[in-house]
Amino acid sequence: VDAPDTIYFLSDYGLRDTFVGIVHAVLRRLAPRAAVVDLTHEVAPFDVRGGALALAHAVPHLGPGVVLAVVDPGVGGRRRCVAVEVPSRDDAHPGWFVGPDNGLLTPALDAVSGVSGLDRVAAFALPEPAAARDTVTFDGRDVLAPAAAAICRGDSFGGVAVDLGDLIRLPAPVVEHDTGNGRPALRAEVIGIDRFGNVQLAARRADLPDALPAPGDAETSVHVTVSLLPSFAHPERMSGSDMPNTARWVSTFADLEPGEFGLLVDSDGCLALVMAESSAAGELCIVAGDLVELTI
Amino acid sequence: VDAPDTIYFLSDYGLRDTFVGIVHAVLRRLAPRAAVVDLTHEVAPFDVRGGALALAHAVPHLGPGVVLAVVDPGVGGRRRCVAVEVPSRDDAHPGWFVGPDNGLLTPALDAVSGVSGLDRVAAFALPEPAAARDTVTFDGRDVLAPAAAAICRGDSFGGVAVDLGDLIRLPAPVVEHDTGNGRPALRAEVIGIDRFGNVQLAARRADLPDALPAPGDAETSVHVTVSLLPSFAHPERMSGSDMPNTARWVSTFADLEPGEFGLLVDSDGCLALVMAESSAAGELCIVAGDLVELTI
Amino acid sequence: VDAPDTIYFLSDYGLRDTFVGIVHAVLRRLAPRAAVVDLTHEVAPFDVRGGALALAHAVPHLGPGVVLAVVDPGVGGRRRCVAVEVPSRDDAHPGWFVGPDNGLLTPALDAVSGVSGLDRVAAFALPEPAAARDTVTFDGRDVLAPAAAAICRGDSFGGVAVDLGDLIRLPAPVVEHDTGNGRPALRAEVIGIDRFGNVQLAARRADLPDALPAPGDAETSVHVTVSLLPSFAHPERMSGSDMPNTARWVSTFADLEPGEFGLLVDSDGCLALVMAESSAAGELCIVAGDLVELTI
Numbered sequence: 001v002d003a004p005d006t007i008y009f010l011s012d013y014g015l016r017d018t019f020v021g022i023v024h025a026v027l028r029r030l031a032p033r034a035a036v037v038d039l040t041h042e043v044a045p046f047d048v049r050g051g052a053l054a055l056a057h058a059v060p061h062l063g064p065g066v067v068l069a070v071v072d073p074g075v076g077g078r079r080r081c082v083a084v085e086v087p088s089r090d091d092a093h094p095g096w097f098v099g100p101d102n103g104l105l106t107p108a109l110d111a112v113s114g115v116s117g118l119d120r121v122a123a124f125a126l127p128e129p130a131a132a133r134d135t136v137t138f139d140g141r142d143v144l145a146p147a148a149a150a151i152c153r154g155d156s157f158g159g160v161a162v163d164l165g166d167l168i169r170l171p172a173p174v175v176e177h178d179t180g181n182g183r184p185a186l187r188a189e190v191i192g193i194d195r196f197g198n199v200q201l202a203a204r205r206a207d208l209p210d211a212l213p214a215p216g217d218a219e220t221s222v223h224v225t226v227s228l229l230p231s232f233a234h235p236e237r238m239s240g241s242d243m244p245n246t247a248r249w250v251s252t253f254a255d256l257e258p259g260e261f262g263l264l265v266d267s268d269g270c271l272a273l274v275m276a277e278s279s280a281a282g283e284l285c286i287v288a289g290d291l292v293e294l295t296i
Numbered sequence: 297v298d299a300p301d302t303i304y305f306l307s308d309y310g311l312r313d314t315f316v317g318i319v320h321a322v323l324r325r326l327a328p329r330a331a332v333v334d335l336t337h338e339v340a341p342f343d344v345r346g347g348a349l350a351l352a353h354a355v356p357h358l359g360p361g362v363v364l365a366v367v368d369p370g371v372g373g374r375r376r377c378v379a380v381e382v383p384s385r386d387d388a389h390p391g392w393f394v395g396p397d398n399g400l401l402t403p404a405l406d407a408v409s410g411v412s413g414l415d416r417v418a419a420f421a422l423p424e425p426a427a428a429r430d431t432v433t434f435d436g437r438d439v440l441a442p443a444a445a446a447i448c449r450g451d452s453f454g455g456v457a458v459d460l461g462d463l464i465r466l467p468a469p470v471v472e473h474d475t476g477n478g479r480p481a482l483r484a485e486v487i488g489i490d491r492f493g494n495v496q497l498a499a500r501r502a503d504l505p506d507a508l509p510a511p512g513d514a515e516t517s518v519h520v521t522v523s524l525l526p527s528f529a530h531p532e533r534m535s536g537s538d539m540p541n542t543a544r545w546v547s548t549f550a551d552l553e554p555g556e557f558g559l560l561v562d563s564d565g566c567l568a569l570v571m572a573e574s575s576a577a578g579e580l581c582i583v584a585g586d587l588v589e590l591t592i
Numbered sequence: 593v594d595a596p597d598t599i600y601f602l603s604d605y606g607l608r609d610t611f612v613g614i615v616h617a618v619l620r621r622l623a624p625r626a627a628v629v630d631l632t633h634e635v636a637p638f639d640v641r642g643g644a645l646a647l648a649h650a651v652p653h654l655g656p657g658v659v660l661a662v663v664d665p666g667v668g669g670r671r672r673c674v675a676v677e678v679p680s681r682d683d684a685h686p687g688w689f690v691g692p693d694n695g696l697l698t699p700a701l702d703a704v705s706g707v708s709g710l711d712r713v714a715a716f717a718l719p720e721p722a723a724a725r726d727t728v729t730f731d732g733r734d735v736l737a738p739a740a741a742a743i744c745r746g747d748s749f750g751g752v753a754v755d756l757g758d759l760i761r762l763p764a765p766v767v768e769h770d771t772g773n774g775r776p777a778l779r780a781e782v783i784g785i786d787r788f789g790n791v792q793l794a795a796r797r798a799d800l801p802d803a804l805p806a807p808g809d810a811e812t813s814v815h816v817t818v819s820l821l822p823s824f825a826h827p828e829r830m831s832g833s834d835m836p837n838t839a840r841w842v843s844t845f846a847d848l849e850p851g852e853f854g855l856l857v858d859s860d861g862c863l864a865l866v867m868a869e870s871s872a873a874g875e876l877c878i879v880a881g882d883l884v885e886l887t888i
Contacts, residue, residue, distance in 0.1 A: 302620055304617060306613070311607060333617050333620055334612075334616070335613035335617070336607065336608065336610045336612075336613050337607075338607055338608040354610045354614055357618060358617045358621075490611075491608050547668065547727070548669060548728050549728070550667075550668055551669075560727065560728050562728050563727070563733070568728075572665075573638045
């Protein structure tokens with residue numbers, strides 16, 4: 001097997017400081033033949049769960065290589081750094097994932113091991129740097145990037161095998177059915193708001209209850225009630241009855257009238273609340289972590 | 297002719313989400329030998345016209361390669377995607393332009409065909425993906441990037457020839473002369489505000505009426521009245537008489553006193569309203585789409 | 593010696609416009625074999641001093657190559673552009689620095705010449721472009737990037753030797769001791785606020801007066817008074833007695849309780865005021881240029 005020659009880099013470092021640039025410089029020095037593809041560095045600061053979902057959604061579109069992911073509020077603490085090998089059949093996805101063991105990698109690992117099989121996955125804890133840790137560490141620069149570079153060079157990174165089942169996992173986003181008040185309902189957590197204000201839900205098409213209208217061909221347009229519910233992230237929210245809205249199942253943005261809310265299956269395969277050339281999230285005051293309820 | 301090995305990528309995807317990163321990953325997989333140069337991804341969301349002008353101004357500085365441009369509010373709708381070949385004499389500019397047919401490419405095509413001649417330009421409509429389009433499409437990822445990669449590999453992208461004259465064109469920015477009230481005047485649309493608050497006008501030096509003072513050598517300093525006018529973009533603006541200002545023709549920022557407005561020919565060749573180490577746009581509350589009137 | 597094949601690019605161009613993309617395109621055309629590592633382009637507009645410090649902190653992590661740095665409020669004025677060669681022993685750092693002679697490069701040059709010796713450093717003034725300078729120049733595109741590319745190609749850039757001692761130097765950030773009121777104190781300028789709100793001080797561990805508690809092993813936790821003082825940057829600030837706070841010496845963020853302020857040695861080796869998963873700068877309303885006083 002050839003050593004990988006592409007590093008996919010995702011972080012919450014932001015682009016305002018030199019964090020990302022310095023990690024690139026380290027990769028250039030330690031793995032000069034590898035190309036670095038920046039997935040994004042604007043994960044919200046410390047938002048491990050948001051970074052994990054963004055990475056899991058990106059992974060089906062990545063080729064062979066090494067994923068380097070850093071959203072790491074526990075840097076310098078007792079959490080460990082890991083490298084996980086997921087051998088790919090036919091180079092269908094990255095073969096390695098490097099990052100902190102805090103739940104950031106597991107949704108992506110689930111996505112690719114569903115393709116290539118869990119039995120071949122191997123996880124390793126990375127060694128800590130030899131230097132005394134009496135200053136804050138920059139593990140992206142000093143531990144994680146050097147490990148990713150070593151993998152690209154075909155060198156050992158000195159890891160110790162750990163049990164895949166011991167990796168930290170974060171709670172999955174909420175997706176639940178409710179028929180409590182006699183009406184079929186799907187309740188789903190908002191897992192992302194993109195630049196255009198599209199509201200991505202944790203639910204997929206298969207999560208829709210049978211009794212609820214579903215997206216069909218372009219001719220089927222069905223009305224759906226959308227409500228905000230109090231959520232973990234925003235317990236101060238008013239209950240959903242205050243903000244009923246109607247959205248129409250559409251195939252794409254162009255099917256919507258100005259000011260109209262639409263529901264569609266987005267390019268990640270998730271249900272999403274959208275508007276045409278306008279921000280659904282802004283209009284509805286929805287943020288990530290909110291719950292949205294779809295009913296007839 | 298060698299296949300191109302550089303892809304110039306411009307979009308309104310922003311850097312907060314993984315859109316740009318995923319397109320890079322697709323390009324890395326499908327055209328591993330091509331380098332990707334990001335022109336910008338912070339075109340305002342859905343601002344086809346702003347993206348078109350930014351691209352047209354960038355094009356004179358690009359070498360051989362493929363331009364991949366995506367500002368596409370109509371994604372998934374009936375607008376088509378196109379690839380346009382503009383064979384370059386002496387590798388003076390990119391030989392291919394790939395993007396939606398919504399006016400985004402035409403100003404740049406005008407710029408390069410003025411160099412290399414329209415007779416050799418050929419346009420092709422890209423095939424839609426085979427998959428049923430019952431979910432929202434991510435054409436940058438699924439249609440446009442694969443076409444740009446195919447061009448870099450020297451492969452066919454399966455396009456169908458279309459008439460260059462049928463490509464959608466957007467209205468040109470306003471540049472007009474007015475002598476209605478007996479004073480020579482140049483009225484020009486604000487086409488861009490850069491990070492530093494410099495106000496770029498659609499007018500160029502050649503657009504100045506003879507009776508109006510023009511930028512000369514550094515010794516010629518002339519006063520000019522600047523007014524805001526109601527515009528398409530901002531009909532609620534007060535008329536210009538409310539905001540008279542004076543700007544001085546200068547060669548560069550360093551010629552200005554603190555707090556003073558200057559007019560100069562910027563590095564794109566456009567007239568621009570500027571201040572020294574300060575934001576002229578912020579000071580004047582000017583935004584893109586406003587009209588500015590220059591008089592004696 | 594091989595010609596360098598990496599360009600480290602830092603600027604205040606921002607990522608919203610096409611400035612950075614156009615410079616990349618020029619580098620791609622003129623030095624197609626060089627890789628470009630973007631250190632950051634979000635230095636605050638015109639903030640030469642902030643850019644100089646960011647570059648100096650990044651330099652110890654860079655390998656061989658050419659630094660291209662552009663924060664240049666005087667563009668088009670009488671300041672000159674320079675290229676400085678600092679031959680590296682063992683490829684320990686970049687061998688060339690290209691930028692305006694306005695103080696942007698000197699802290700980084702000090703950092704690397706401390707490693708490789710000043711005696712081998714050579715500085716050159718870059719030639720101005722032949723075109724008449726009656727329009728604003730874009731020296732990053734037209735002067736500095738071409739010079740960096742020429743160095744990567746092993747070509748001459750036509751510079752004229754200048755005296756290293758004549759390069760412009762900016763005032764160093766404030767670090768001072770005070771025992772005026774009988775209490776040992778360290779007063780240090782805030783030189784950077786990162787994305788996470790960590791407050792970087794100009795002082796290093798060695799700057800702590802003996803009488804002041806210092807960061808030791810994780811068990812030593814010491815209380816320190818932090819005060820804001822009027823500063824050059826913000827003379828309107830209230831004096832420090834209004835905002836006393838307490839910070840605890842820690843090794844890393846994970847040692848802090850929620851809401852608690854910490855002091856640590858950051859990954860650049862500077863003292864920093866921090867919080868755990870929260871913004872110390874936001875909580876304290878501190879900005880770059882403020883002065884912070886540490887006392888018992």
